[in-house]
Amino acid sequence: MSNELTPIDDSALPQHAPRATDVHPASEKRAEQQVAILFGLSGFGSLLLIYSYIFVKDTVFIFIPIMGNQNAQQLGIGIGMAMSLFFIGIAAIHWAKTLMPDKEIVNHRHEFRSSDEDRAELVQTVKEGVAGVQLGRRKLIKRSLGAAVGLFALPPVLLLRDLGPLPGKKLEMTNWKAGTRLLTDPGNRPILASDLEVGSVVQVLPAVADMEHRPLSDIAKDPVLLIRLRPEEFQLEPDRLAMTHEGIIAFSKICSHMGCAVALYEQTTKHLLCPCHQSTFDVTRAAKVIFGPAARPLPQLDITVDAEGYLVARAPFNEAVGPSFWERNSQ
Known part of the structure; x- marks a missing residue:
C-alpha cells in the first residue's frame, strides 16, 4: 500500500469553503496582526511573572494596598503565568484556524517499514507543511512568536532560584x-x-x-x-x-x-x-x-x-x- 499523502475524496466530505483570509488580503493581514497581539500578550504575562517574582516583594503595591507585598507578589506571579500560557495557546489556535492551510489529507500506512521512496516523499511532505506555515513571509508573526516563546522560557529558569540556597537555621x-x-x-x-x-x-x-x-x-x-x-x-x-x-x-x-x-x-x-x-x-x-x-x-x-x-x-x-x-x- 502506498504511503503517499493524497487529498480525501471530495465526494465523502462537505464542499470546502474558503476562509475570508484565503480570499481577502485585508482579512489575512488583520488575522496576522491579531496573532501577533496574542503572542505579545503572552510575552507581557511572562514579563509580569518575572517582575512580580523579583521586585514586588520589595516595593509597595500601590493599587492593592490591603493585600500586602507577599500576597501581591503571589497574585502577580499567578496572573502572569496564566496570561503567558493562555495567550500563547490562543495565538497558536487562531493562527492555525485562520492562516495555516486547511486542506484535509489522508496518510495511507502499512505495518512494515516504508520504502526509501515513500520515506523521501514523507520528508518532502513535511517540508511542504512547514512551508505552508508561511513563517518566511509572515515576519510579524515570526517575530512576535520568537519573543513570546523566548520570554515564556525565562520564568521556569528564574523559578529555579527557589531550589536554593537551603534555609539553614x-x-x-x-x-x-x-x-x-x-x-x-x-x-x-x-x-x-x-x-x-x-x-x-x-x-x-x-x-x-x-x-x-x-x-x-x-x-x-x-x-x-x-x-x-x-x-x-x-x-x-x-x-x-x-x-x-x-x-x-x-x-x-x-x-x-x-x-x-x-x-x-x-x-x-x-x-x-x-x-x-x-x-x-x-x-x-x-x-x-x-x-x-x-x-x-x-x-x-x-x-x-x-x-x-x-x-x-x-x-x-x-x-x-x-x-x-x-x-x-x-x-
Missing part, C-alpha cells in the same frame, strides 16, 4: 526569646495569668517592634496556643512541668506533620487536633502524639510572668517549630 528561629511578652491575636494585648480561666484557650503572638506589620514568614512560625488546666491534670516530666505557670501551658500552633494550624481543642479530653490530617496531641502529656501522622509532639514554649504579672516567655521553644523537614531529622 531560618526555619528553626522564631521571635520568641527570654522576656518576650505574649500578646493576644488579634488585639495585641498583653495577658495576665488571671485573665485565663480553667479550660480556656487563647492564641498569642510575641511582642515585636512593629506589631502592625508582621511579615507572613513570622506569622507562619510564631503563633502559640495558651491552654489553662488544673495543675493536677498534668502528666508531665519535671522539666516540662517547670515550663508551665499555674496550670497555663503554651504550645506552638504549627503542626509538626505538615505545618497546618492546630486549631481544634477538645476540652473534655484535653486534646488538640490538626484539621488537615487529624493528628491529635494530648495537652496533659506535653502534646504527645496519640493519633495521626505527626511524628513528634508540638514544641512547648517556656513561660512565666514578669514584674507586672503579664505572661512572658522564659526561653525560646524547646525545639524547632513546624514540620520535620530535612534539617530536623536528628530530632
